[in-house]
Amino acid sequence: xxxxxxxxxxxxxxxxxxxxxxxxxxxxxxxxxxxxxxxxxxxxxxxxxxxxxxxxxxxxxxxxxxxxxxxxxxxxxxxxxxxxxxxxx
Amino acid sequence: xxxxxxxxxxxxxxxxxxxxxxxxxxxxxxxxxxxxxxxxxxxxxxxxxxxxxxxxxxxxxxxxxxxxxxxxxxxxxxxxxxxxxxxxxxxxxxxxxxxxxxxxxxxxxxxxxxxxxxxxxxxxxxxxxxxxxxxxxxxxxxxxxxxxxxxxxxxxxxxxxxxxxxxxxxxxxxxxxxxxxxxxxxxxxxxxxxxxxxxxxxxxxxxxxxxxxxxxxxxxxxxxxxxxxxxxxxxxxxxxxxxxxxxxxxxxxxxxxxxxxxxxxxxxxxxxxxxxxxxxxxxxxxxxxxxxxxxxxxxxx
Ligand SMILES: [Fe+2]
Ligand SMILES: [Fe+2]
Numbered sequence: 001x002x003x004x005x006x007x008x009x010x011x012x013x014x015x016x017x018x019x020x021x022x023x024x025x026x027x028x029x030x031x032x033x034x035x036x037x038x039x040x041x042x043x044x045x046x047x048x049x050x051x052x053x054x055x056x057x058x059x060x061x062x063x064x065x066x067x068x069x070x071x072x073x074x075x076x077x078x079x080x081x082x083x084x085x086x087x088x089x
Numbered sequence: 090x091x092x093x094x095x096x097x098x099x100x101x102x103x104x105x106x107x108x109x110x111x112x113x114x115x116x117x118x119x120x121x122x123x124x125x126x127x128x129x130x131x132x133x134x135x136x137x138x139x140x141x142x143x144x145x146x147x148x149x150x151x152x153x154x155x156x157x158x159x160x161x162x163x164x165x166x167x168x169x170x171x172x173x174x175x176x177x178x179x180x181x182x183x184x185x186x187x188x189x190x191x192x193x194x195x196x197x198x199x200x201x202x203x204x205x206x207x208x209x210x211x212x213x214x215x216x217x218x219x220x221x222x223x224x225x226x227x228x229x230x231x232x233x234x235x236x237x238x239x240x241x242x243x244x245x246x247x248x249x250x251x252x253x254x255x256x257x258x259x260x261x262x263x264x265x266x267x268x269x270x271x272x273x274x275x276x277x278x279x280x281x282x283x284x285x286x287x288x289x290x291x292x293x294x295x296x297x298x299x300x301x302x303x304x305x306x307x308x309x310x311x312x313x314x315x316x317x318x319x320x321x322x323x324x325x326x327x328x329x330x331x332x333x334x335x336x337x338x339x340x341x342x343x344x345x346x347x348x349x350x351x352x353x354x355x356x357x358x359x360x361x362x363x364x365x366x367x368x369x370x371x372x373x374x375x376x377x378x379x380x381x382x383x384x385x386x387x388x389x390x
Contacts, residue, residue, distance in 0.1 A: 018235075019166050020166045024380050024382070059106050
C-alpha cells in the first residue's frame with residue numbers, strides 16, 4: 001500500500017510532506033521512510049500516513065471552496081491605513 | 090484556472106488538476122524512463138563496490154549507489170501521482186517495453202570508469218536535471234529538486250577520483266585517459282538526438298516539461314567539461330574539438346551508435362535487463378513475506 005511521508009526537519013518546525021512510498025505495514029513504512037528520505041540527517045521525526053486515509057479538497061470545487069475568503073481584505077493588517085509617524089500599530 | 094492558463098503563467102500542475110491526456114502520457118513515459126534509468130544505473134557502478142581501491146572509496150560508492158535507488162523511488166512516486174502503478178511500470182521495464190538511458194548499456198571495465206561515470210555521467214545528468222526542477226508538473230519538479238541536491242556529491246566524488254588517477258602513476262593516468270576515451274561520446278549522447286531530429290521536444294517545451302533544447306544543454310555540458318579535462322591533463326577524444334571564441338565546439342556525434350544502443354544492441358543491453366529481471370524475481374519472497382506479516386498483524390476492523 002501507498003504511504004505519504006512527513007518529516008520534521010528539526011525541533012521547533014512542523015512536519016512537512018516530503019513524498020510517498022510503498023510498504024505493507026506501518027512499521028516497514030517508517031523504516032523505508034528513514035532510508036529513502038533521511039539519509040543526510042534531513043529529519044528528527046517522521047510521520048507516515050496511509051495515502052488512502054487522506055481526505056482532500058477537490059480541485060474542481062476549488063473556487064467555490066476557497067472563494068469566501070476572497071472578498072474579505074479587512075482580515076489583513078495591510079487593509080488599514082496607519083497614520084504617519086505613529087508606531088506600535 | 091484551466092490547464093492552459095496555468096502553463097501560460099508558468100504555474101504548476103498538481104496531481105488532481107485537469108490536464109490533457111497527451112500531457113499526462115508524456116509525463117508518465119518520461120518520468121518512468123527516468124526512474125528506470127536511476128535503478129538500472131546502479132548496475133555499472135555496483136559492479137565495483139567489492140573492488141573499490143580503499144575503504145573510503147567503497148563507502149562513497151555504496152552511498153552513491155544507494156542514492157540512485159532513492160532517486161528511482163522518488164521518481165516512481167512522482168509517476169504514481171499520475172494514476173499509474175509502480176509495479177506496472179516495472180513490468181513494462183522488464184518486458185522491454187519502456188526504455189532507460191542508453192548510457193547504462195556500456196560496461197565498467199576498470200576502476201577509472203567509476204570515476205568517469207561520476208564526473209561525466211552524473212555531470213551530464215545534472216545539466217539535464219536542473220532545468221527539470223522548474224518542470225510544469227509539481228511532483229516531478231519536487232522530486233528533481235531532491236535529486237539535484239544529492240547529485241552534486243556524485244559528480245564531485247567522481248571528479249576527485251579522476252584527479253587522483255590523473256595525478257598518479259603512468260598506468261593510472263592511462264586508466265583515466267582510457268575511461269575518458271570510452272565515456273566521452275556516450276555522455277554527449279545522453280542529451281538526446283539533435284533538436285531537429287527530436288520530434289517531441291517542441292511539444293514538451295510548449296508544455297513547460299522541458300525548458301531547454303537538447304543541443305543547448307549538450308553545448309553547456311561541453312563548455313563546462315572541457316576545461317575540467319584540461320585541468321586533469323587528459324585529452325578529450327575528439328580531434329575536431331575547437332574553441333570559437335565563445336564555445337568549445339565538438340565534432341560530429343555518431344548517431345548510428347546511439348540508435349543501435351537504443352534498439353538494444355549496445356554492449357550490455359541484454360545483461361542489464363536480465364540482471365534487473367533476476368533481481369526482481371529474487372526479491373519476490375521478501376515482498377511476499379512482508380505482505381504475509383502485514384496481513385497477520387493487521388488490526389481486525
Ligand atoms: Fe541519480
Ligand atoms: Fe547520480
